[in-house]
Amino acid sequence: MPRTSRPRHRRTAGLAVATVAALATAACGSDSLVMGVSFDRPGLGLRVLRDQSGFESELARDLGARLGYPGKKDLTLSNVPEPRATPTKGAVPYDLLVAAYATGSTPPKGVHLVGPYLRGGQDIAVRAGERGEVAPGLLVGRRVCLVDGTHLARAAGSTFPGARLAYQRTLSTCLTELRQGTVDAVSDEGLALRGYASEAPFKGTIRVVGAEMGTIDYYLRVKDEDAELCGRVKTALEESIKDGSWSRLYADQLVKTGVVADVPAPPSPVTGCSGA
Structure with missing residues (x-):
């Protein structure tokens, strides 16, 4: 039987920081x-x-x-x-x-x-009070933070032409700098940005703009x-x-935790290794 899911409890305290989720399995017959x-x-x-x-x-x-x-x-x-x-x-x-x-x-x-x-897809977060349209091509001369070493960071020069790019080791550091006014925008995976925007201390201080920046599987x-x-x-x-x-x-x-509004259709088809 599938494991019964446990809804994530809302938290008002600051987040413990570390980083997509992952799964690991051992070869057939292993104990763990x-x-x-x-x-x-x-x-x-x-x-x-x-x-x-x-x-x-x-x-x-x-x-x-x-x-x-x-x-x-x-x-x-x-x-x-x-x-x-x-x-x-x-x-x-x-x-x-x-x-x-x-x-x-x-x-x-x-x-x-x-x-x-x-x-999912790449998106942009700005301060909650930011007015006006926000898009990759409209950030010329503005400071945009990305997580160093990621595939999104490596493509940032072409994604944000004319922007002043900054790189940090963690997404939470980028978002903290956004709240403090050190940078003007943060770009990362949309679900990751929305997750942080749903939790203290970022809830109500940043917003994810819903930029149309392509699909990521x-x-x-x-x-x-x-x-x-x-x-x-x-x-x-x-x-x-x-x-x-x-x-x-x-x-x-x-x-249910307020990160997104709806459940999408599951990605299909599943590709990769053939069944054993």
């Missing part, structure tokens, strides 16, 4: 499964004390149960820290990574990806040497979408 998830992204993956919440974290638990790792003793959620620069080659320290791993139409050679499990990354696990992960994600668990988790973690 390590899933890489975000510890600092409200709505996606957030840890406060011992409480781990968010859509990606709950999806990780759901997939873990389907893979045969339903409990705390055999499933470990491990932090994926910022900067959000997921390596495109080489080993990752998780069996399965679920933390906003974006890719183009062709996955890097030798990297096992399954998905998409989430669809996010994939699960499976431990490179484990092709058999990759097929099982694909089957598990397909089952979660088909039986409605994906939509229920999205509603609990992103809609």
